[in-house]
Amino acid sequence: MGNKLIVSNILHRPIRTVVSALAVAIEVAMVMLFVGLTHGMLDETAHRVEGVGADILVQPPGTSFLFALSQAPMPIKIGDRLKDLPHVLAVAPVLFNVISIQGLSVMYGIDMPSFVRVSGGFAYHAGGAFVNPYDLLVDDLYAKANHVKVGQTIQLLNHEFYLRGIVEHGKGARLFIPLQTAEDLLQVQDKASIFFVKCTEPSYTDDVSDAMHQLLPKYQVHPMKEYMSMMTSNNMPGLEACITVIVAIAVGIGFLVIFLAMYTTVTERTREIGILKSLGASKGYIIALILREADLLSAVGIIGGYGVAAVARKVILGVFPTLSVELTMEWAAYAALLALAGSTLGAFYPALRAARLDPVDALAYE
Amino acid sequence: MEPIIATRDLKKVYRLGKVEVRALRGVDCIVHEGELVAVVGPSGCGKSTLLHILGGLTCPTSGQVLVDGNDFTKMSDADRTRFRRHKLGFVFQRFNLLPTLTARNNIAIAQHIQGNGFNPHRFQAVVEMLGIQDKLDHRPYALSGGEQQRVAIARAVICDPKLLLADEPTGNLDTENSQAVLSMIRGLNKTFGQTILMITHNPEVAAVADRIIRMQDGRIISD
Numbered sequence: 001m002g003n004k005l006i007v008s009n010i011l012h013r014p015i016r017t018v019v020s021a022l023a024v025a026i027e028v029a030m031v032m033l034f035v036g037l038t039h040g041m042l043d044e045t046a047h048r049v050e051g052v053g054a055d056i057l058v059q060p061p062g063t064s065f066l067f068a069l070s071q072a073p074m075p076i077k078i079g080d081r082l083k084d085l086p087h088v089l090a091v092a093p094v095l096f097n098v099i100s101i102q103g104l105s106v107m108y109g110i111d112m113p114s115f116v117r118v119s120g121g122f123a124y125h126a127g128g129a130f131v132n133p134y135d136l137l138v139d140d141l142y143a144k145a146n147h148v149k150v151g152q153t154i155q156l157l158n159h160e161f162y163l164r165g166i167v168e169h170g171k172g173a174r175l176f177i178p179l180q181t182a183e184d185l186l187q188v189q190d191k192a193s194i195f196f197v198k199c200t201e202p203s204y205t206d207d208v209s210d211a212m213h214q215l216l217p218k219y220q221v222h223p224m225k226e227y228m229s230m231m232t233s234n235n236m237p238g239l240e241a242c243i244t245v246i247v248a249i250a251v252g253i254g255f256l257v258i259f260l261a262m263y264t265t266v267t268e269r270t271r272e273i274g275i276l277k278s279l280g281a282s283k284g285y286i287i288a289l290i291l292r293e294a295d296l297l298s299a300v301g302i303i304g305g306y307g308v309a310a311v312a313r314k315v316i317l318g319v320f321p322t323l324s325v326e327l328t329m330e331w332a333a334y335a336a337l338l339a340l341a342g343s344t345l346g347a348f349y350p351a352l353r354a355a356r357l358d359p360v361d362a363l364a365y366e
Numbered sequence: 367m368e369p370i371i372a373t374r375d376l377k378k379v380y381r382l383g384k385v386e387v388r389a390l391r392g393v394d395c396i397v398h399e400g401e402l403v404a405v406v407g408p409s410g411c412g413k414s415t416l417l418h419i420l421g422g423l424t425c426p427t428s429g430q431v432l433v434d435g436n437d438f439t440k441m442s443d444a445d446r447t448r449f450r451r452h453k454l455g456f457v458f459q460r461f462n463l464l465p466t467l468t469a470r471n472n473i474a475i476a477q478h479i480q481g482n483g484f485n486p487h488r489f490q491a492v493v494e495m496l497g498i499q500d501k502l503d504h505r506p507y508a509l510s511g512g513e514q515q516r517v518a519i520a521r522a523v524i525c526d527p528k529l530l531l532a533d534e535p536t537g538n539l540d541t542e543n544s545q546a547v548l549s550m551i552r553g554l555n556k557t558f559g560q561t562i563l564m565i566t567h568n569p570e571v572a573a574v575a576d577r578i579i580r581m582q583d584g585r586i587i588s589d
Contacts, residue, residue, distance in 0.1 A: 001471065001478035008466035275462045278423065279479045279521075280451020282444065359423045363462065 023257035024301020040324035054196035073191030093192030109182020127165030258346035274362025294347030404575035422446035455522030512543030
């Protein structure tokens with residue numbers, strides 16, 4: 001019977017119901033999309049680097065594991081010393097740069113033969129490998145996002161590049177140019193930002209990594225597993241705080257909307273609360289009634305929020321194919337719990353106010 | 367036999383801003399089980415305040431009020447609420463049905479609040495007695511005043527209360543519906559022995575009662 005009263009109250013005020021549920025839906029979608037976007041981009045970046053196929057990454061001293069934040073190059077000759085170590089199959093020097101063409105994209109300057117040895121080569125969707133110094137490869141997602149085709153010329157680093165091929169995504173960067181050309185344009189001769197190292201067998205990774213530490217004690221040597229474990233939001237400076245702030249804002253919106261909705265509801269229904277009290281409804285019964293109504297509104301909003309998040313994800317990926325949005329069950333559950341907690345808290349004061357109403361005054365309320 | 371209502375020197379003083387309103391100025395009254403009592407008097411004589419105190423909706427300022435042997439002045443708000451749930455039924459002048467619920471659910475919610483669950487036999491007997499079988503799926507706005515008051519009576523008696531308190535039950539009804547409601551109230555008293563205390567300012571309504579208590583200026587002037 002309590003449920004019938006709650007449902008009938010919710011249906012009796014459709015505008016209030018829709019607005020409240022919509023606010024909770026936006027709250028849930030906001031949390032899921034923001035977290036999904038940050039985690040998705042991190043995971044996508046990590047998996048792209050992993051997709052190069054290297055077992056070990058070597059970076060210059062004092063650089064960040066976020067490549068985009070660390071472009072300090074190191075002598076390319078180091079690669080020859082690394083190659084001479086036991087169980088090293090191939091070493092690919094890469095000079096990278098972050099370019100801004102319709103958003104930020106990572107570009108690798110690669111030595112094609114060594115990069116192919118480490119990565120196993122590119123899978124071409126169209127075109128083929130570099131022929132000339134100013135040839136460019138882009139991945140399929142970049143091509144889709146920027147509507148480019150093989151044979152086009154693209155302005156990059158103040159030079160015209162010929163788009164020679166479109167490759168399957170997942171090999172470290174979205175754009176690739178020859179290493180020598182990158183060195184010329186970035187005015188760094190015989191330098192590399194990172195070495196991708198492939199071992200003869202993955203089981204030698206730790207041994208090779210130890211040997212590299214001994215050989216280059218000041219350099220950063222990260223086995224791929226270690227690199228992947230570092231690519232989490234916890235390790236991103238300020239990112240966790242940013243997520244917390246966004247989540248707090250979203251929960252705050254839900255809290256305030258539910259508070260306002262339930263506060264006006266209690267005022268509007270003062271007389272009905274008086275009737276329930278005259279029938280012997282306890283304070284607990286009335287509090288539970290208001291909280292359950294708020295939670296039902298919240299539940300409708302949560303389901304709506306899942307729908308909004310799924311649709312928004314499709315739209316985002318359609319408009320920006322290079323982005324990645326991870327909608328996880330874990331964060332769907334967190335968002336639901338946060339929304340429920342927010343709405344319960346938001347409804348608590350109005351519920352308490354309803355429970356404390358004087359029955360005689362409430363029954364006389366016009 | 368112990369009376370179902372016993373008040374002694376019952377007083378109630380309200381404060382309206384800085385003004386003190388002495389609504390009850392020492393009411394002594396006894397009502398026994400099975401009685402149909404009408405409390406009459408002009409507006410402002412304190413009859414509604416008396417009903418609210420007897421219903422446990424508000425506390426007296428001083429004096430004693432025993433309902434079914436329970437001293438309301440010594441009971442907490444929660445205890446009086448519990449007592450109201452199990453022992454009292456209310457009928458109001460403005461019907462006071464929950465507008466979003468059907469007549470059926472308006473009646474059933476009293477059983478739900480009481481916590482003993484839905485009793486279909488009792489429910490059927492009450493709706494048949496009040497002649498509202500074909501109105502059960504209507505919401506209050508789709509019912510006439512007389513029908514709404516019958517639903518309200520059904521809600522008040524569905525849990526078989528010890529005492530039914532009626533506050534101007536015909537105040538918002540036309541003559542025909544007033545007669546119908548009064549005959550139902552009378553029927554409840556005569557057929558089921560329901561103790562009823564009804565307040566009214568209308569002497570014709572009071573005439574259906576076995577006993578009439580007259581109030582004026584917060585006191586009982588005749589019984």
